[in-house]
Amino acid sequence: MKASIYVSCFVLFALLSSCKQQFVKPVDEVAEEESGNTLPAPPATWQENWFEHDQVVKRVFYNDRIAVYFDDDVDTVQTTWMFPFIDTVWSYTRSVYGDFGASDTTNRLFAIFHTGKYGGGHPFMYYDANRLYRNGIDIGSGADAWINQTNWETNTIIHEVAHVVEMAGKGVKNSPAHWSIWGDSKWAEIFVYDVYKNTHMTSKMNDAYTDFYNTTDNFPRANTAWFKHWFLPIYQQFNEATVLNAYFEALAAAFPKRPYPVIGQEYTRELNFGEFVHFWSAASGVNLSTRARLAFGPNDRNNASWLTQFTQAQADFGSLSYAAVDPFFGADLSQQATISVSVENVGGATGTEGSGKLNDFDIQTKFFANGFTSGFWIQQEVASPVIANAYLISSANDAPNRDPKSWILQGSHDGQQWTALDSRQGETFEARRSCKVYDFANTTAYRYYRLQISETLNSPDIQLAEWRIMRK
Structure with missing residues (x-):
């Protein structure tokens, strides 16, 4: 591991x-x-x-x-x-x-x-x-x-x-x-x-x-x-x-x-903000747009999409080259994934703290659920099988005792039979809205990925700001 x-x-x-x-x-x-x-x-x-x-x-x-x-x-x-x-x-x-x-x-x-x-x-x-x-x-x-x-x-x-x-x-x-x-x-x-x-x-x-x-x-x-x-x-x-x-x-x-x-x-x-991300990507040597999405959200100060600006900046300043994939995050695989959970927020999946917040590319939103048990799970289903070998978890805005502490990551072809891919025990997060990326060995493409959480830090409830799967 x-x-x-x-x-x-x-x-x-x-x-x-x-x-x-x-x-x-x-x-x-x-x-x-x-x-x-x-x-x-x-x-x-x-x-x-x-x-x-x-x-x-x-x-x-x-x-x-x-x-x-x-x-x-x-x-x-x-x-x-x-x-x-x-x-x-x-x-x-x-x-x-x-x-x-x-x-x-x-x-x-x-x-x-x-x-x-x-x-x-x-x-x-x-x-x-x-x-x-x-x-x-x-x-x-x-x-x-x-x-x-x-x-x-x-x-x-x-x-x-x-x-x-x-x-x-x-x-x-x-x-x-x-x-x-x-x-x-x-x-x-x-x-x-x-x-x-x-x-x-x-x-x-x-x-x-x-x-x-x-x-x-x-x-x-x-x-x-x-x-x-x-x-x-x-x-x-x-x-x-x-x-x-x-x-x-x-x-x-x-x-x-x-x-x-x-x-x-x-x-x-x-x-403009997209150019800002482009020039820092050039300085770093890798595409930083994924971490910029997590840090800043999708829009600039004027509520315009900096992602559109970023694409234009890549065309306008093509002399600045960098690797397409950030080695610390990898290629994001969660953008089109369907999220489901074993226990939903009382407001529903699309509610203010529903499960839809788990892969909305925004660490300022969160998923929250009452009544955590050791059988709790979060699942992502992608349109076609993908090879993931890393995932990101971000803590939420408050209540550290609700953070996940121990879990197993699993993969499945059919959503019924599961293969253990990674396990963690005793994890803690340095701060609120803190992101951690976990690598694991995997060469098999799965359509379903499930995070089976067995323990929170110390709460009968659970919350996460973000859970994303990636390929490095």
């Missing part, structure tokens, strides 16, 4: 040694004290002139990679942790995503910080004349900002760097997914997690995982778990930061662009 494959999993890494080095020097001594610098020193002061920002900020640290500026209210003694932290984050970012501009000067990250004003942050890019063609971040917070290395502070620094990556990378201005697809934070979450993981900030990584894993959003539909159901599984299963960078490489290679005044290029429009 092959081991189950977790669609979402989590691995812990070694603890980080402290970054609290004392880097602060008098402003006029920084250049002399920092060894190995080859670039010209950045200006000692900078007059802000954007949004509501109007401070004269002062340089407190720099090297060839970063330049840090504080306003007069930032504590310059208890904030020195930021210098090695930002240096580490930006150095790792460039190691993965490459250059951000054509010169060494533009590749320096300028980081501006405020205390007691300008809550929140924003990025700026080397395309911006108003920012003197520099890449950077500008963040403000409350009265005790930047002293305690809070998760909000470190997350926000990395979050704003994520926007520099998506809006200034690969020599092309703007992010065609930022507003139309993932909004302000969804890409930034997996970027934050990856930076912590690969710079060995384990405690911060664990906190970010817990926070992002349990976060849901209302786009493209209510209760969408972007980190749990989309970015994290893709990241874990397709070589981590490599797949994140590959998405931006694919965009820069194939998505429509035009020259940008003064420097570089810019994207001409935003992605």
Whole structure:
């Protein structure tokens, strides 16, 4: 029996040694004290002139990679942790995503910080004349900002760097997914997690995982778990930061662009959702439409079918090729199958929680039945015999005690005589709406597949969000 494959999993890494080095020097001594610098020193002061920002900020640290500026209210003694932290984050970012501009000067990250004003942050890019063609971040917070290395502070620094990556990378201005697809934070979450993981900030990584894993959003539909159901599984299963960078490489290679005044290029429009799935499929090397259906449902924010858009994207951007079958899910065999159960929901098969929800390609719906017994079964009948060698089960939205715990998967030619294909005991699900894929050995085509569930976690009732059979 092959081991189950977790669609979402989590691995812990070694603890980080402290970054609290004392880097602060008098402003006029920084250049002399920092060894190995080859670039010209950045200006000692900078007059802000954007949004509501109007401070004269002062340089407190720099090297060839970063330049840090504080306003007069930032504590310059208890904030020195930021210098090695930002240096580490930006150095790792460039190691993965490459250059951000054509010169060494533009590749320096300028980081501006405020205390007691300008809550929140924003990025700026080397395309911006108003920012003197520099890449950077500008963040403000409350009265005790930047002293305690809070998760909000470190997350926000990395979050704003994520926007520099998506809006200034690969020599092309703007992010065609930022507003139309993932909004302000969804890409930034997996970027934050990856930076912590690969710079060995384990405690911060664990906190970010817990926070992002349990976060849901209302786009493209209510209760969408972007980190749990989309970015994290893709990241874990397709070589981590490599797949994140590959998405931006694919965009820069194939998505429509035009020259940008003064420097570089810019994207001409935003992605639609089908194109988004297509470009991430290209980055991963496999067709991700099955997992996109499970994660997002069939429609985009405007209730249009992204599946239609996806087909068109495959035609429009045919230079982006990938395997037709996702190796972690296989070819779906349940789309046209007929579902039946030994105990139906009181509202009937087509009811709100009826058995029809078991293969509706939607982990936000569920099947629920009262009166579970060890003889309970769920059955799929296909139009003609098929060879299945994997299946997916998704937990429902609540009540973990109703999850299936132990079962046998069976196959049949006639619906009467059954052959055991796989068995599981003591299974648990990591979270609500959590998908698990189980592999099993089978080379025989069956017309009927039955999941004979002998035990729930601890309930007289049973529920599942989805049960699908696949062929890998």
